Amino acid sequence: MTTPDTARHTPNSMDGNPTIDERANHCFGCGPANPQGLHLAFTTDTSNPEAITATCHFQLDRMHEGPPGYIHGGIVAALLDEAMSKLNRPLNVLAMTRHMEIDYLRPVPLYQPLVLIGRHLNRPAKDGTPGRKLFHQAEIQHPDGTVLARSKGLFIAIDEKLLFAAGITPPEA
Numbered sequence: 001m002t003t004p005d006t007a008r009h010t011p012n013s014m015d016g017n018p019t020i021d022e023r024a025n026h027c028f029g030c031g032p033a034n035p036q037g038l039h040l041a042f043t044t045d046t047s048n049p050e051a052i053t054a055t056c057h058f059q060l061d062r063m064h065e066g067p068p069g070y071i072h073g074g075i076v077a078a079l080l081d082e083a084m085s086k087l088n089r090p091l092n093v094l095a096m097t098r099h100m101e102i103d104y105l106r107p108v109p110l111y112q113p114l115v116l117i118g119r120h121l122n123r124p125a126k127d128g129t130p131g132r133k134l135f136h137q138a139e140i141q142h143p144d145g146t147v148l149a150r151s152k153g154l155f156i157a158i159d160e161k162l163l164f165a166a167g168i169t170p171p172e173a
C-alpha cells in the first residue's frame with residue numbers, strides 16, 4: 001500500500017499555530033522549501049515610500065518552457081504576480097491578488113539572466129485612512145533594458161482576523 005507523502009508539503013512543524021512566513025515556505029514563487037518552486041529572491045527598496053520597488057535577478061531552464069526556448073506564459077504571469085505581491089509587506093499589509101492584466105510584449109527567453117521588477121503605484125485612501133486596494137505594476141526586463149512583459153495588478157488587503165481564524169499568525173516584523 002502506498003500513502004501520499006503529505007509531510008513533503010505540510011511538515012509537522014507547520015502544525016499548531018504557524019506564522020504566514022512558515023506557510024509561505026512552500027510558495028511556488030519564493031518559498032525556499034518548495035522543491036519545484038521558482039526560488040525567487042527579491043531585494044526591496046523603500047527609500048522612496050511613494051514608489052517602493054522589489055527586484056529579483058533570475059534565470060529559468062526547460063522545466064518552465066512554453067514555446068521552444070522561451071518561458072511558458074503561465075510562468076510569466078506567476079513571475080509578475082510574485083514581483084507585485086512582494087510590495088505588500090514593505091507597505092505593512094497582507095494582501096492577495098484580485099485582478100491582474102499582462103502585456104506579453106516579447107517572448108521571454110530561457111537560459112538568460114533576466115530582471116524582474118515590481119513597483120508600487122498607489123493605495124487610494126478611503127474615509128481618510130489607507131484603503132484596502134493596492135495597485136502595483138511589474139516588468140520582466142532583458143539586461144539591456146528591453147521590457148519583455150509587463151503587468152498591472154490590484155491587490156486586496158486581507159483582514160488579519162481572518163488569518164487568526166484560520167490558525168495562522170501574521171509575519172514577524
Ligand SMILES: CCCCCCCC(=O)SCCNC(=O)CCNC(=O)[C@H](O)C(C)(C)COP(=O)(O)OP(=O)(O)OC[C@H]1O[C@@H](n2cnc3c(N)ncnc32)[C@H](O)[C@@H]1OP(=O)(O)O
Nearest residue numbers: 020081082085094095096097098099100133154155156158
Ligand atoms: C496572504 C499572503 C498571500 C501571498 C499571495 C501572493 C499573491 C497571490 O498569488 S495570491 C493568489 C491569487 N489570488 C487569490 O487567490 C485571491 C482570490 N480572491 C479572493 O480571495 C477574494 O476575491 C479577495 C479576498 C481578494 C477579495 O475579496 P472581496 O473582499 O470580496 O473583494 P471584492 O469585493 O470582490 O473586490 C474588492 C474590490 O476590488 C474591486 N475590483 C474587483 N475587480 C476589479 C477590477 N478588475 N478592476 C478594478 N477594481 C476591481 C471591487 O469592485 C471591490 O471594490 P469595492 O471594495 O470598492 O467594492
